[in-house]
Structures are given as C-alpha cells and as structure tokens.
Amino acid sequence: MxxxxxxxxxxxxxxxxxxxxxxxxxxxxxxxxxxxxxxxxxxxxxxxxxxxxxxxxxxxxxxxxxxxxxxxxxxxxxxxxxxxxxxxxxxxxxxxxxxxxxxxxxxxxxxIKGLIPIEDGTNIQFDMGLVMPSVFALMGMRHMAEYGTTREQFARISVKNHRHGALNPYAQYQKELTLEEVLQSPMIADPITLLQCTPIGxxxxxxxxxxxxxxxxxxxxPVYVRASVFTAGRYKKGTGAATIESCVRAARQAYETAGIGPDDLDVIELHDCFTVHELIATEDLGLCPKGEGGRLVDEGATALGGRIPVNPSGGLLSKGHPLGATGVAQIVELVWQLRGECGKRQVPGARVALAHNGGGIGPGLEPAAMSITILSR
Amino acid sequence: MxxxxxxxxxxxxxxxxxxxxxxxxxxxxxxxxxxxxxxxxxxxxxxxxxxxxxxxxxxxxxxxxxxxxxxxxxxxxxxxxxxxxxxxxxxxxxxxxxxxxxxxxxxxxxxIKGLIPIEDGTNIQFDMGLVMPSVFALMGMRHMAEYGTTREQFARISVKNHRHGALNPYAQYQKELTLEEVLQSPMIADPITLLQCTPIGxxxxxxxxxxxxxxxxxxxxPVYVRASVFTAGRYKKGTGAATIESCVRAARQAYETAGIGPDDLDVIELHDCFTVHELIATEDLGLCPKGEGGRLVDEGATALGGRIPVNPSGGLLSKGHPLGATGVAQIVELVWQLRGECGKRQVPGARVALAHNGGGIGPGLEPAAMSITILSR
The missing domain is CATH 3.40.47.10 (Thiolase/Chalcone synthase)
Structure with missing residues (x-):
C-alpha cells in the first residue's frame, strides 16, 4: 500500500x-x-x-x-x-x-494551436481525419441514436464544469458559461461545439x-491509494460504440481491488476532454445504467451539491488539459477534496474518490491508455 | 527475482x-x-x-x-x-x-543526419555547442592530461569493436577497420574522430x-537478473572530470546487490557511444584501476579472447545505436552470450554478464540516466 x-x-x-x-x-x-x-x-x-x-x-x-x-x-x-x-x-x-x-x-x-498535431503515417485513422474530436463526435452521435441523448445534455456538462471551474483558482478558465453560449459556439464535430472541447494549455x-x-x-x-489500475484499449468484441470497454474493465478491476462499488464514491475527477467523454464515462464507471448519462446531467447528480459530484475542479474543459500534467492534477484535486481543502468547490465530507484518465487512440478507437485510481481518507 | x-x-x-x-x-x-x-x-x-x-x-x-x-x-x-x-x-x-x-x-x-537535434532552450550547454561528442572529447582530453592516455588507445577501441561487429550478423556495420582508418577519419571533436562516433541508425x-x-x-x-540499478547523474563533488560518478555509484550498488565483483564478470556490453566513453567506463566499472583503461586496450584484455571481453556484439560503434533500442539490445546480446548462442563472437563458457547504458546529459555533464544490469546463467 x-x-x-x-x-x-x-x-x-x-x-x-x-x-x-x-x-x-x-x-x-x-x-x-x-x-x-x-x-x-x-x-x-x-x-x-x-x-x-x-x-x-x-x-x-x-x-x-x-x-x-x-x-x-x-x-x-x-x-x-x-x-x-x-x-x-x-x-x-x-x-x-x-x-x-x-x-x-x-x-x-x-x-500547438487547435488540434494536436500527429505526424502523418502514425495512424491511418488520424490521416483520414478521424482526429480526437471526430472520434468522440461519432460516439456522441451513436449515443444519441441509441438512447435519445440530446445535444443539450452534452452541452450542459460544459456548463456544469465551467461553473465548477469558476470556483477553482487553479483553473485555466474561471468563467461561467450559459447553455446558449456552449451550443452556439462554433461547431467542431457534431454534436461537439468549440466550448465542449478542452483547451490548449x-x-x-x-x-x-x-x-x-x-x-x-x-x-x-494521509490519502490512501486503494486501487491503481492502468491498462489499454483492446480490439472490440461487440461491446458497442456507445461505451468504452477499457473504462468498464478498468473500473470493475479497481472497484474489486478497493472492495467498493460506485455508490461508495463521494467525488470523481474524470477525463472530460470532450463533453461526450464525460457523459459516456459516467455510465461506464457505473454511476448510472448505460444510456442514462443524459438524465444524470439533467438531474444535476454530477454537479456540486448533487449525489456524486464529477469534476469539481472544472475538469479538463474548464481547469484545462496540459496533456502530461492532467493525470496527476486530477489526483491533486482529489487529495485536496479528501482533506477538505477545496474552499468554495469543496464536496462536503468526501471520503472516497476516483480519478479516471484516458490517453491516446488505440485499437478499435479505444483509448491506448486507461487509468483508474481510487483514493480514500 | x-x-x-x-x-x-x-x-x-x-x-x-x-x-x-x-x-x-x-x-x-x-x-x-x-x-x-x-x-x-x-x-x-x-x-x-x-x-x-x-x-x-x-x-x-x-x-x-x-x-x-x-x-x-x-x-x-x-x-x-x-x-x-x-x-x-x-x-x-x-x-x-x-x-x-x-x-x-x-x-x-x-x-536525423549527424548530431541529434536538441531544441534550443532545452539545455544552455547544448546551445553553446557542448553537444554529445564535445562532452566526451573534453573528458578524453582530461584523461589524456591526467593519465597519459593516447589518441591511439581511444582509436583502438573502435578497431576492436568493429572487429567484433564484423562477426555479428545483427550489426549495422560488419566491416573491420584499421587503426589508421580510424585515426585518419575526419576529426569531430579532438580526440574523437568520425569512426569513433556511434552512427545514426x-x-x-x-x-x-x-x-x-x-x-x-x-x-x-533461463538468464537470471541478479541486479538492476537505474539512477541519474548528480552534481559533482570533486570526483573529477575523467570519471563518471553515476557509473561508479551504480556499479558499486549492482555488485553489492548481486554479491559479486568485477572479477566475476565474463562478458560486458557497454555504452560506447564514443570510444572515450568505453575507455572511461571500463575504469569506472572496476575492470582496472583509474587511469589504466588505455593499458587495458593495449593488452587486448577487453577484446574477444581477452580477460574480460567488452562489446562482443560490436557495441554501439559497430552494431549501431538506435537510441531507444540500445538498452534492451545490450541485454539481448548478453542473454544470447550466456546461453552460448553467439556463434563466431561467442565468449566461451560465459556465466556472468553486465550491461552498462547511459542516457542524456544531466547535472555537471553527468549522464541524466545510468543503468547497470547484472545477469547470470
């Protein structure tokens, strides 16, 4: 330990x-x-x-x-x-x-301005235009088709995370956004608009x-590390396009190692590189049944004050995402949360926390790296 | 284990x-x-x-x-x-x-052609021209001044390693060189001539x-890992310019872990990015007293057939040095040596082997990374 x-x-x-x-x-x-x-x-x-x-x-x-x-x-x-x-x-x-x-x-x-540049020849999918926002846009579209998720539900995640970020002196953007501002910002890859993308920083x-x-x-x-799971995406076997198999698998292993379930979590920092990723990850982490991620947003369950606050720091969308810094920054926020040191964005009495961090594009457009860490007081 | x-x-x-x-x-x-x-x-x-x-x-x-x-x-x-x-x-x-x-x-x-490009601003020493060959050239000059080591002794290391490489079907260059060819190749940074530099590959x-x-x-x-030490250079404290402190320290720790001394070694793969590095490393690994590395070369002790063969594969100088591949390639060669699978370049009956691999330039021009691995049958 x-x-x-x-x-x-x-x-x-x-x-x-x-x-x-x-x-x-x-x-x-x-x-x-x-x-x-x-x-x-x-x-x-x-x-x-x-x-x-x-x-x-x-x-x-x-x-x-x-x-x-x-x-x-x-x-x-x-x-x-x-x-x-x-x-x-x-x-x-x-x-x-x-x-x-x-x-x-x-x-x-x-x-870097805009998209992260990837050398041609590294990945034929990237060369064809299947860059990061496109991948998550496709997953979002599929989620909409399968479960009736709406553009507004995705956009509300950005509104929530920017509301959280406005309370965090460490966030790159400390400014609230309205639903209208998010939806009307330039379309990057439908349903993902500019203000649903994590910034360069x-x-x-x-x-x-x-x-x-x-x-x-x-x-x-002390904040104890109850589980640290690191794995990679694998070739898909019919798990469907609206779920991230490596996240489901890593989360299951982490819960088993820590001897807890999703209901025991008090606070989560999650890899919201795009709003679609947050919605899908809340389902894949077991915070709600598959397909109900949109309802979770509408109910405010993942907002500060809700049942299970997600990204109280503002997440990648508002706190920012300097690539290599992100994984440890999530852990920093959760350590501070578990010690009660988060001021206006504090989740009261948080005792158990989870960090979720993905990296790159691997086989079957799954993340090349998937990390789940469970921490507790 | x-x-x-x-x-x-x-x-x-x-x-x-x-x-x-x-x-x-x-x-x-x-x-x-x-x-x-x-x-x-x-x-x-x-x-x-x-x-x-x-x-x-x-x-x-x-x-x-x-x-x-x-x-x-x-x-x-x-x-x-x-x-x-x-x-x-x-x-x-x-x-x-x-x-x-x-x-x-x-x-x-x-x-890459020639020098490895390092972005300006990464290291003020590089920006000033203290690139890899220059660093080792300075060490070589110091060694010559302190111990009377000669240009011929450095050059003979390249002759030896190319003779070994000519026996290795995995080597980038499988061609013997004469002492004259090595000495008369273009001067890169005195005493290091072109044929005393590891190639791009x-x-x-x-x-x-x-x-x-x-x-x-x-x-x-099976080949057992008897010690695996990985450390970094540290600010020098009067250890002198003709020795690499991190190598001495890592080797000492590796010998202690493995419960052996340098006399127990049968074969070594060593980071001969430049001939000067091999000469200094043979001393720092304890194969001979400080200052006698040149004599070790002259006596043929580190050649195939000698007391302690160094770089039977041809080393970085002849086998090549595709940066990230080198550390594991040294271990590959030693595994094959310990299993008796090296054909013409086999060190007969080798039982204990050491791999020495440095990386980058750290504080005080010491390697940023220093790895010593001891293997045995």
Missing part, C-alpha cells in the same frame, strides 16, 4: 514565457511544502509528459536542487502522468522506495507518494 | 522505408519465438523510445495482435529501454506480473521477462 502526503500544482493557463522545467519545479515545491517534506528526502521521481525533449524529469528536478536519484520519464499521451503514478505506486508498494515524487508537466501553447502538477508507514511522519491526513 | 526466457532483435541499420511499429513487432516476435511463448500469454509491456509520436508501445503491440494490456512508454534518452527494463523488473519481481515484454525501438534515419530489440517460477515452463536456460 501507499499514501499521498502532499499535493501541489500551478494554475493551468497559457504561459508562453514559461518552460516545462520551471512549471514542473514549482508544482514539486508546492507538493513538498504541502507534505512538509524536504526535497532531499525524495528517493525517486516518476514524471509524465508528452513530446518534450529527452530527460524532462531530470531537468525539472535540477530546478529544485535534486540530482542523483532514479528518474523515470513516462509517455502515454493524455494519460502520461497516470502511467507515471501507476509505476510509482508499484515501486512504493513493493517496498522499493519510501518517498517519491510523481510529476506531470506540459507546455503546449508555444507549439500549459501547466504542472505533483504529488508526494510514500509507503504507509512513512505517511504518519508527515501528515495526520 | 526475475528471469529472461527469450531475447530477439532485428539487425540494426538504416531502413528509410520501415517504421518503429513494424521493427518493434518483428523484435517482439523474435523474442517470443525464442521463448517458445505465445503473444497472448504476455500480461504487460514496457517499451522504450525517444521522440516518437505518442503511444508507440501500443502501436507496436497492435502489429502482433496484442491489445488490452498495461503498456508503459518510457523515455530516458539513450537509456530509454533500460528504464523500461528496470520498471518491468520491479513489476515482475514484486509479483505483479509473471510474463512481460520489454521492448526498445527507434527510427532515426529519416529524421534504426532498429528494435525485445526480451521476455518472467517471474522465477514461470521461467522453467519456457526454457532450460
């Missing part, structure tokens, strides 16, 4: 003058301060990022005066820092290390993970 | 028409065939590469019909697949998985790693 004793991030946004190194370092220092731990106590680092020059983790550590420790750089598209978290969890819970940093960091705004996040026995040295409020 | 039950690679070379996916897949199939294992038995994959588009590991696995398993992509510059090997070793020896693939793959020849490598108890199901000749 392992516990998180410190969590920190920087506000996500567009910072053309910053670099991954200084953003990552600031997030590390915030997490170490939160843990009350000196940087020299750290024994290893697991760092997620996408497409930065080599050894980004080592360069980040340089900036906090930390050298000479094992430093692993993980890439798994939007799930990069969740992959880092997973390997860190295995290393700590196997007894190899007692105190490690897990870091996510990404700088996108200097390099920069940011960094970090947590300090310790063995159970070390946790008590640093905090009276 | 863990054991390697299969090892495979493709011949390194320049393959402008190939992609990382099909090269990686071929190496995986070779390793699986060597193990007598079906691909569906694999439970997870750890894949090293540098600077490819996201999720390279998943795309490689796609090509052998393997999906739905945890797939970790590791980046650590020239030490990328050694980082993957290290995390795979931790996952297997902690009991998490029984059968995993560790893969290294890289395509460079379409993108493409390739892939893979091993099947299993738990101890599973190994016997697949082979009567």
């Amino acid at each position: 392992a516990a998180i004793v410190g969590a920190g991030m920087i506000r996500f946004g567009k910072f053309p003058d910053r670099y991954i190194e200084d953003m990552g370092a600031e997030a590390c220092l915030n997490a170490l301060e939160h843990a009350g731990m000196g940087h020299k106590e750290i024994q290893a680092a697991f760092v997620g990022n996408v497409g930065q020059p080599p050894n980004a983790g080592q360069r980040i550590l340089d900036e906090i005066g930390l050298s000479g420790i094992p430093t692993f750089n993980h890439e798994n598209a939007c799930g990069s820092s969740s992959a880092a978290f997973r390997d860190a969890f295995v290393a700590v819970s196997s007894g190899l290390f007692d105190r490690v940093l897990v870091v996510g960091a990404e700088h996108m705004s200097r390099r 920069d940011g960094a996040s970090a947590v300090v993970l310790t063995s159970d026995r070390e946790a008590g040295r640093y905090t009276t409020k | 863990a054991a390697i039950v299969g090892a495979g690679m493709i011949r390194f070379g320049k393959f402008p028409d190939r992609y990382i996916e099909d090269m990686g897949a071929e190496a995986c199939l070779n390793a699986l065939e060597h193990a007598g294992m079906g691909h569906k038995e694999i439970q997870a994959a750890f894949v090293g590469n540098v600077g490819q588009p996201p999720n390279a590991g998943q795309r490689i696995l796609d090509e052998i019909g393997l999906s739905g398993i945890p797939t970790f992509n590791h980046e650590n510059a020239c030490g990328s697949s050694s980082a993957a090997f290290r995390d795979a070793f931790v996952a297997v020896s902690s009991g998490l998985f029984d059968r995993v693939l560790v893969v290294g793959a890289e395509h460079m020849s379409r993108r 493409d390739g892939a490598s893979a091993v099947v790693l299993t738990s101890d108890r599973e190994a016997g199901r697949y082979t009567t000749k």
Whole structure:
C-alpha cells in the first residue's frame, strides 16, 4: 500500500514565457511544502509528459536542487502522468522506495494551436481525419441514436464544469458559461461545439507518494491509494460504440481491488476532454445504467451539491488539459477534496474518490491508455 | 527475482522505408519465438523510445495482435529501454506480473543526419555547442592530461569493436577497420574522430521477462537478473572530470546487490557511444584501476579472447545505436552470450554478464540516466 502526503500544482493557463522545467519545479515545491517534506528526502521521481525533449524529469528536478536519484520519464499521451503514478505506486508498494515524487508537466501553447498535431503515417485513422474530436463526435452521435441523448445534455456538462471551474483558482478558465453560449459556439464535430472541447494549455502538477508507514511522519491526513489500475484499449468484441470497454474493465478491476462499488464514491475527477467523454464515462464507471448519462446531467447528480459530484475542479474543459500534467492534477484535486481543502468547490465530507484518465487512440478507437485510481481518507 | 526466457532483435541499420511499429513487432516476435511463448500469454509491456509520436508501445503491440494490456512508454534518452527494463523488473519481481515484454525501438534515419537535434532552450550547454561528442572529447582530453592516455588507445577501441561487429550478423556495420582508418577519419571533436562516433541508425530489440517460477515452463536456460540499478547523474563533488560518478555509484550498488565483483564478470556490453566513453567506463566499472583503461586496450584484455571481453556484439560503434533500442539490445546480446548462442563472437563458457547504458546529459555533464544490469546463467 501507499499514501499521498502532499499535493501541489500551478494554475493551468497559457504561459508562453514559461518552460516545462520551471512549471514542473514549482508544482514539486508546492507538493513538498504541502507534505512538509524536504526535497532531499525524495528517493525517486516518476514524471509524465508528452513530446518534450529527452530527460524532462531530470531537468525539472535540477530546478529544485535534486540530482542523483532514479528518474523515470513516462509517455502515454493524455494519460502520461497516470502511467507515471501507476509505476510509482508499484515501486512504493513493493517496498522499493519510501518517498517519491510523481510529476506531470506540459507546455503546449508555444507549439500547438487547435488540434494536436500527429505526424502523418502514425495512424491511418488520424490521416483520414478521424482526429480526437471526430472520434468522440461519432460516439456522441451513436449515443444519441441509441438512447435519445440530446445535444443539450452534452452541452450542459460544459456548463456544469465551467461553473465548477469558476470556483477553482487553479483553473485555466474561471468563467461561467450559459447553455446558449456552449451550443452556439462554433461547431467542431457534431454534436461537439468549440466550448465542449478542452483547451490548449500549459501547466504542472505533483504529488508526494510514500509507503504507509512513512505517511504518519508527515501528515495526520494521509490519502490512501486503494486501487491503481492502468491498462489499454483492446480490439472490440461487440461491446458497442456507445461505451468504452477499457473504462468498464478498468473500473470493475479497481472497484474489486478497493472492495467498493460506485455508490461508495463521494467525488470523481474524470477525463472530460470532450463533453461526450464525460457523459459516456459516467455510465461506464457505473454511476448510472448505460444510456442514462443524459438524465444524470439533467438531474444535476454530477454537479456540486448533487449525489456524486464529477469534476469539481472544472475538469479538463474548464481547469484545462496540459496533456502530461492532467493525470496527476486530477489526483491533486482529489487529495485536496479528501482533506477538505477545496474552499468554495469543496464536496462536503468526501471520503472516497476516483480519478479516471484516458490517453491516446488505440485499437478499435479505444483509448491506448486507461487509468483508474481510487483514493480514500 | 526475475528471469529472461527469450531475447530477439532485428539487425540494426538504416531502413528509410520501415517504421518503429513494424521493427518493434518483428523484435517482439523474435523474442517470443525464442521463448517458445505465445503473444497472448504476455500480461504487460514496457517499451522504450525517444521522440516518437505518442503511444508507440501500443502501436507496436497492435502489429502482433496484442491489445488490452498495461503498456508503459518510457523515455530516458539513450537509456530509454533500460528504464523500461528496470520498471518491468520491479513489476515482475514484486509479483505483479509473471510474463512481460520489454521492448526498445527507434527510427532515426529519416529524421536525423549527424548530431541529434536538441531544441534550443532545452539545455544552455547544448546551445553553446557542448553537444554529445564535445562532452566526451573534453573528458578524453582530461584523461589524456591526467593519465597519459593516447589518441591511439581511444582509436583502438573502435578497431576492436568493429572487429567484433564484423562477426555479428545483427550489426549495422560488419566491416573491420584499421587503426589508421580510424585515426585518419575526419576529426569531430579532438580526440574523437568520425569512426569513433556511434552512427545514426534504426532498429528494435525485445526480451521476455518472467517471474522465477514461470521461467522453467519456457526454457532450460533461463538468464537470471541478479541486479538492476537505474539512477541519474548528480552534481559533482570533486570526483573529477575523467570519471563518471553515476557509473561508479551504480556499479558499486549492482555488485553489492548481486554479491559479486568485477572479477566475476565474463562478458560486458557497454555504452560506447564514443570510444572515450568505453575507455572511461571500463575504469569506472572496476575492470582496472583509474587511469589504466588505455593499458587495458593495449593488452587486448577487453577484446574477444581477452580477460574480460567488452562489446562482443560490436557495441554501439559497430552494431549501431538506435537510441531507444540500445538498452534492451545490450541485454539481448548478453542473454544470447550466456546461453552460448553467439556463434563466431561467442565468449566461451560465459556465466556472468553486465550491461552498462547511459542516457542524456544531466547535472555537471553527468549522464541524466545510468543503468547497470547484472545477469547470470
């Protein structure tokens, strides 16, 4: 087992003058301060990022005066820092290390406008135009056809997450949106409009993970890792286009490992790269039966104050999505939620939390990486 | 503990028409065939590469019909697949998985001519011209000044490794060189001439790693992982410019873990990105006292037939160095050596082997990543 004793991030946004190194370092220092731990106590680092020059983790550590420790750089598209978290969890819970940093960091705004560029020849589906928003648009259309889900239901997810983000000082966008604004923003790939897409941004996040026995040295409020599942999409076998099989499978495994079910969850951070993904993931995580994701939105169950708040941070849509930083940033938010440190966006009395993070496009248009983490006080 | 039950690679070379996916897949199939294992038995994959588009590991696995398993992509510059090997070793020896693939793959020849391009702003030392050959040239000069090492001694390492490579059907260059040819090739950074630099190339490598108890199901000749140390360079503290502190430290830790010393080694694959690196590493690994690396070369101790053969495969200089493929390719060669499967370049009766792999430039111009692996029959 392992516990998180410190969590920190920087506000996500567009910072053309910053670099991954200084953003990552600031997030590390915030997490170490939160843990009350000196940087020299750290024994290893697991760092997620996408497409930065080599050894980004080592360069980040340089900036906090930390050298000479094992430093692993993980890439798994939007799930990069969740992959880092997973390997860190295995290393700590196997007894190899007692105190490690897990870091996510990404700088996108200097390099990317609009779609994430993917080199031709990498994926014939991308070359044909089946880029990220198109994939989720197709799933959304299928969901509409099968279950009568409406454009308004998708759009309301963006309204909700921006309402949450407006309460989060770490969010890239702290501005509420109306349903009309979301629906009338430019159409990207029907039913997904511009304001239902996660923005381009920069940011960094970090947590300090310790063995159970070390946790008590640093905090009276450790957050325990109850399950950490990391897997990949697989060739579909008739599970249908309106569900993400790797999410269903990973969630089932995580619930089993943690010995809980979806009803035991108090708060969720979820990979809402597009509104369609949030709607489908709420079903695949078992928060409601398949096809009822739209009703869940209409009922406000996933809003702050609802039965099971989803993305109180604002999610990827409002808090932002600097690819490599996202997985650990979800965990940062949940650690703060479980410690009751979230101010206006706090889910009262949260005790059990789940983070859901996907990465890339794999076989059958399933995510190449799928991570589910369950945390508890 | 863990054991390697299969090892495979493709011949390194320049393959402008190939992609990382099909090269990686071929190496995986070779390793699986060597193990007598079906691909569906694999439970997870750890894949090293540098600077490819996201999720390279998943795309490689796609090509052998393997999906739905945890797939970790590791980046650590020239030490990328050694980082993957290290995390795979931790996952297997902690009991998490029984059968995993560790893969290294890289395509460079379409993108790179000459120096590896590093984006300006990544490293002020690179921006100032302190690129890879320059760093090792400075170390070589210092070694010459401190110990009287000669240009001929450095050059003889390239002659030796090309003589070895000429015996290796997997080597990019299978051609012997004379001392004169090496010395008279164009000067890159004194004392390093062109034929003392590792070439640009493409390739892939893979091993099947299993738990101890599973190994016997697949082979009567398992190769055991006796130590796997992965660390990073640290700020220098007067250790001097003619030694690589992270290598000394990692080797010491590896010998201690394995319960052996350098005298117990029968064969070594070592990171000879430049001849200077091989000479210094032979000292830092304890094969001879500091300053006597040149004499070791002159005596032929590190040549096939000598006291402790280094780089029987031809090393990076002759076998080639497709960055992400290198770490696992070293392990492939050593597995074959320990099983007596190396034909003309076989080190007779080899029982204990060491792989040494560095990656990137970290603090104080030390490697950002340093990996030492000890294997035995």
